[in-house]
Amino acid sequence: MNINIIAVGKVKEKYFNDAIKNYEKMLKSYGDLSIFEIPDEAAPENLSEKDMIRVKDIEGEKILSKIKDGSYTIALDIKGKSIDSVELADKMKNVMLEGFSNINFIIGGSLGLSDEVLNRADFRLSFSKMTFPHKLMRVILVEQIYRAFRIMNNHPYHK
Template sequence: MKINIIAVGKLKEKYLKEAVNEYSKRLSKFCQLDIVEVSDEKAPDKLSKLEEEKVKKREGQRIIKKIKDGSLVIVLDIKGEKLDSEGFANKLNSFFISGKSNITFIIGGSLGLDDEVLNLADFRFSLSDLTFPHQLARVILLEQIFRAFKILANETYHK
């Protein structure tokens, strides 16, 4: 199984990098993991709607170039489906059972994802009703993917 994560922006904080490295190491037992960072657009705090759309469009074009052919695409979207950990594990398993062994998760930048990227999604997934910084969302996603593999392998993992 291959899990790809395409994320807008670079991790800057040491503690986030360490967490990503730790979960990457843990996941190596279950899958091949590839994390690709695409550059984010510099954007001032106050943007018009049109300027926001332009930023998302440019970031979206970078994301689309990194999606591998034949990959099942899951976007992180606050409006997406919310699942508990068992439900997320079952959803991933249903993709694997259907023959989709190459899954790409997409994490947008601080403004979210362009509609063109959202429309490519095979599944829209919401981590929570809460809003997280996109850098932290990467760590949470990796933890949940790891937890899903542990659940599917019937291995214990703290609750």
């Protein structure tokens, strides 16, 4: 199984990178994890609605260019479906049983994801109604992917 995380923005903080690398190392026994960082577009606080859409569209084109044909795509979206860790494991297992060997998880930039990316997604996943910084979300996502593999393989995990 190949897991791809396509994320807008770069993680600069060592402590976040250390946490991500730790989970990446633990995931190696379950599959391959690749992280693709998409440069974020400048988005000052006072952008008009039209400019916000433009920024999301530019980032969206870069995201879509990283999605391989025949892969299953999960967009992290605050308006998506909220599921627990066991349901995520079931979702990933079912995707694999359907014959997909690549699962993409997409984390948007500060303005979210473009309509084109959201429409391309096979599933929209919400971790919470709260907003998280993309770098922290990346740590949370990698941990949940690791936890999902532990659950799928009947290995112990904390409930």
